[in-house]
Amino acid sequence: MTDNAVHSEASRRRTFAVISHPDAGKSTLTEALVLHAKAITEAGAVHGKSGRRATVSDWMEMEKARGISITSTALQFGYRTARGQDCVINLLDTPGHADFSEDTYRVLTAVDSAVMLIDAAKGLEPQTLKLFQVCRHRRIPIITVINKWDRPGRHALELMDEIATRIGLRPTPLTWPVGIAGDFQGVLDRRSGNFIRFTRTAGGATAAPEEHIAAEDAHGAAGVDWDTAVEECELLSADGSDFDREAFLDCTASPVLFTSAALNFGVNQLLDVLTELAPPPGGALDVDGNRRATDAPFSAFVFKVQAGMDSAHRDRIAFARVYSGTFERGDVLTHAVTGKPFVTKYAQSVFGQQRATLDTAWPGDVIGLANAAALRPGDTLYCDVPVQYPPIPSFSPEHFAVARNADPSKHKQFRRGIEQLDQEGVVQVLRSDRRGDQAPVLAAVGPMQFEVAAHRMATEIGAPIMLESLAYQVARIVDPGDVDFVDRQSLTEVMTRTDGVHLALFSNSWRLQGFQRDNPDIQLRSLVAAEG
Ligand code: G4P
Numbered sequence: 001m002t003d004n005a006v007h008s009e010a011s012r013r014r015t016f017a018v019i020s021h022p023d024a025g026k027s028t029l030t031e032a033l034v035l036h037a038k039a040i041t042e043a044g045a046v047h048g049k050s051g052r053r054a055t056v057s058d059w060m061e062m063e064k065a066r067g068i069s070i071t072s073t074a075l076q077f078g079y080r081t082a083r084g085q086d087c088v089i090n091l092l093d094t095p096g097h098a099d100f101s102e103d104t105y106r107v108l109t110a111v112d113s114a115v116m117l118i119d120a121a122k123g124l125e126p127q128t129l130k131l132f133q134v135c136r137h138r139r140i141p142i143i144t145v146i147n148k149w150d151r152p153g154r155h156a157l158e159l160m161d162e163i164a165t166r167i168g169l170r171p172t173p174l175t176w177p178v179g180i181a182g183d184f185q186g187v188l189d190r191r192s193g194n195f196i197r198f199t200r201t202a203g204g205a206t207a208a209p210e211e212h213i214a215a216e217d218a219h220g221a222a223g224v225d226w227d228t229a230v231e232e233c234e235l236l237s238a239d240g241s242d243f244d245r246e247a248f249l250d251c252t253a254s255p256v257l258f259t260s261a262a263l264n265f266g267v268n269q270l271l272d273v274l275t276e277l278a279p280p281p282g283g284a285l286d287v288d289g290n291r292r293a294t295d296a297p298f299s300a301f302v303f304k305v306q307a308g309m310d311s312a313h314r315d316r317i318a319f320a321r322v323y324s325g326t327f328e329r330g331d332v333l334t335h336a337v338t339g340k341p342f343v344t345k346y347a348q349s350v351f352g353q354q355r356a357t358l359d360t361a362w363p364g365d366v367i368g369l370a371n372a373a374a375l376r377p378g379d380t381l382y383c384d385v386p387v388q389y390p391p392i393p394s395f396s397p398e399h400f401a402v403a404r405n406a407d408p409s410k411h412k413q414f415r416r417g418i419e420q421l422d423q424e425g426v427v428q429v430l431r432s433d434r435r436g437d438q439a440p441v442l443a444a445v446g447p448m449q450f451e452v453a454a455h456r457m458a459t460e461i462g463a464p465i466m467l468e469s470l471a472y473q474v475a476r477i478v479d480p481g482d483v484d485f486v487d488r489q490s491l492t493e494v495m496t497r498t499d500g501v502h503l504a505l506f507s508n509s510w511r512l513q514g515f516q517r518d519n520p521d522i523q524l525r526s527l528v529a530a531e532g
Contacts (some may be wrong), residue, residue, distance in 0.1 A: 006326055006362065008505030010281045010294040013364035014274050015090040015108050016323070019132060020117035021125030025147045025381055027260040029117060029270075030075070030091060036267045037079040037089060074319065074366035079271050087275045090364055096127060100446035102306050102425065105395040105528075106377055108134045110303040110321035110366065113141045113278040115270070119179045120146050121185050123162050134395065135251065137528050142254045143273055144171060148262040157232060160241070160256070170253035172243045175269060176233050177258045178218075179225040186210075186222070187258055187266065188229045190236075191243070195222060198265045210268065249279060269333045281364035284323040287388050295362040298325030298333070298383035302375050303392065305424060307456060320381060323389070327361040329397055331463075334512030336380035338390045344369060377425045394497075397443035397528040400470040400505060401450055403457075404439060410463035415498070417461035422498050427453050430495035430503060434487075437460035441470065441495055443503075472505035476524035486522065490514065 020026045029396040075091040079211035092111055094104045108114065114135050116128060124132075135142055146159055160171045175187035178195060186198040193217035216228045236242070244353065247253035255273060259266030283293045284301070292299055300320035307316045333342045344367075361367050369375065378392035405414035418440050428443040435441065444450055450467055458464040478486050478494060479502075486504045487494040492515065493505050504524060506512040516524065 004295075006295040006324075009062055009362035009529060010325075010364060011086075012086060013088045013090065013280055013362065014113070014278050015092065015111050015281060015366075016115060016274065016278060017092045017094045017111045017363040018115045018117050019094060019108075019128060019135065019142075021127040022123070024117045024119045024125070024128070025261045026094075026096065026117055026124070029115075029145070029267070030093075031260070031272060032261045032264050032267040033088050033089070033091065034075065034077055035264070036271055037077045070279045074368075075382070076365065079275060081275045082272055085275070088362075088364070089271075089274065090366060092366065094131065097153055097444075099448055100127065100393055101449045101452075102141070102397075102428075102445040105134050105393055105445060106130070106303045106425075107134055108138060108140060109138060109392055110301065110319075112281055113143065113274070113365065115274075116142050116144045118144065118146050118150045118159070120159065120258075120383075121151065123154060123159055124166055129167065132169075134528060136167075136169075139251045141249050141251055141279060142169065143270070143278065144254045144256040145266075145270060146171075146256065146258045149177055149181050149184050149258045150263050150265070151182050155180065157235075163254070163256075168253075169435050170241065170247060171256045172241050172248070172253050173233075173236060173258075174243060174273060175257050175266070176229050176236070178222050178229045184258075185225055187269075188218075188226070188233060189269075190233055191408075194218070195226060196269070197221060198260070198263075198324075200263060210265070229302065233293070235240065243277075245277065248277065262410075281323070282361075284389060286391050292324050292387050294324050296324040296387075297385045298331065299323045299326055299387045299389075300327070300333075300367065300381045301389045302372075302377055302379040302381070303374060304426040305375055305377055307424070307426075307452075307460070316370075316372050316375075318369045318375040320367050320369060320375075320378075322361050322363050322365045322367065324363055325383060327365075327367055329359045329384060333381040333383055334386070336382060337376075338374065340374070342369070342372075342374070342381060376423060391426070394425075394428055397475050398473050399444045399450065400430075400475075401436070401442050401444075401467040402439050402470060403442050403453070404466045404468070406464040406466045413461055413463035414457075417457050417463050420461065421453050421456065425455065428497055430497055432487075432493070432495045434493075435495075442467070443475065470505070471507050473508050474506040475503045476512065476526060478504040478505070479523055480504050482522050485519075486515075494507045514531065 070526045071317055077089050079087045079089050081087060092107045094107050156177050163169055164173045175189055177184050179185040181272055186196050186243060189196055193215040194526060195213040197213055199209045203352050213221050229373045243255055244253050256267055257266055281294055300318045300322045302318045304319040329344055331344050332376045380389045418429055419429055430441040430443050442453055452467055454467060483502050487503050491511060494502055496502050
């Protein structure tokens with residue numbers, strides 16, 4: 001494969017994730033995107049969410065019972081832009097709802113941009129804010145989408161203000177609603193100045209026809225709503241809210257679009273913005289800060305390892321994002337951390353929950369590697385020229401539970417199993433002298449991680465555990481010299497992670513703030529910001 005081929009394949013790819021709070025419309029938007037891109041002919045085949053058409057898979061029994069998707073899946077589809085360029089879109093799922101876990105954050109280490117999806121009636125919600133912080137920390141450019149504009153919601157200017165003041169991201173709308181939420185007629189395309197009229201379709205089952213009307217005819221078509229939109233856009237321009245590519249790439253400003261994913265409005269515009277403005281794969285910085293160019297020999301970064309997808313085979317599949325070079329199924333890669341070869345006969349692509357054999361992959365693509373017991377999140381794989389990417393950061397846990405061995409005869413298995421789950425990044429494991437080695441504390445971003453840990457301890461490791469939740473919600477890194485002092489405070493406890501980092505656990509953020517107010521000299525650092 002020539003360097004040129006790699007370069008041109010990389011430049012037509014866009015790899016992104018949607019960050020949102022549950023119910024903002026992520027599944028609906030995903031389906032609408034795929035529908036527009038015409039990878040599937042009928043919306044509804046993407047997620048096996050209850051009520052929607054489920055895709056057949058041999059996922060974990062737990063997942064089947066709940067009827068929801070535990071895994072983060074990579075969805076790839078082609079899209080021909082308005083300018084006739086054939087692009088390849090890789091959409092990585094960030095599991096939400098009950099599936100929210102450390103994997104949700106880890107997915108964000110594998111994307112080049114993110115779509116921040118906001119419900120027009122609700123504005124910024126907690127899970128969106130958490131995911132946004134991870135994007136900001138990793139300097140991932142963000143496209144903001146205000147969804148459900150067909151339903152009553154907040155004023156568009158008020159939403160822009162919320163984004164600017166609460167998270168310090170400068171909104172730069174590319175489209176602006178003509179008509180208020182719940183009674184809208186379409187959008188003003190701020191780049192062309194034209195009116196894009198919205199047409200309702202029955203049930204949103206097909207792509208909504210969009211009518212483009214020249215600015216001079218827009219008043220006739222939309223009346224005073226058009227005049228209001230024009231005035232508001234003038235206000236936006238006066239306020240410095242015009243699109244600024246550099247600030248977008250720097251994660252300080254965000255282009256904004258208004259959509260109704262359920263009615264398939266604005267989805268085309270999102271695809272166009274993604275393909276025109278979002279960055280293509282651009283290589284990656286290694287541990288020494290050197291950039292490995294996309295046309296360098298193959299390299300990829302494991303961002304997630306899924307166990308138990310096939311209970312009959314104790315299958316383990318590692319999801320790796322390609323950073324450079326070409327991948328051909330059958331290539332023998334090197335596992336950077338051990339130096340051992342890794343055979344890729346079983347490489348797969350994952351569409352929704354269906355797996356298919358994958359033969360070739362390019363920078364920006366995600367490959368699923370089966371039989372990946374040796375791989376961990378954060379591992380690097382390469383061909384020919386060695387490279388090692390920085391480890392995946394561990395994200396701030398918000399759920400804590402003491403794990404106890406339920407079967408005294410399985411003492412050894414218990415220890416080994418907990419160690420294995422820790423190494424694999426299924427949960428973070430914390431210990432303290434006070435609690436002893438028999439009672440490690442499992443720490444997680446979402447409670448589903450505990451379910452996975454308990455399931456694997458019982459079925460795979462053969463040492464069932466009992467979990468007792470602890471009433472902590474916030475963890476901060478504390479310096480070794482301050483451990484004793486912090487540990488002595490009431491309703492607070494310091495525990496040590498396997499990598500030696502000391503974490504102070506607080507029952508909630510008010511308690512943390514109170515502690516900081518009373519002890520301004522004690523440095524407490526948040527996890528994502530302190531690492532990576
Ligand atoms: P999620 O993946 O972010 O959790 O959200 P999901 O797409 O499941 O959407 C949550 C609810 O919001 C769904 O309604 C969905 O139909 C609705 N929704 C999504 N986008 C829009 C939109 O643009 N406009 C309006 N009006 N509704 C939208 P539901 O009642 O929970 O399910 P359903 O029976 O409609 O599928």
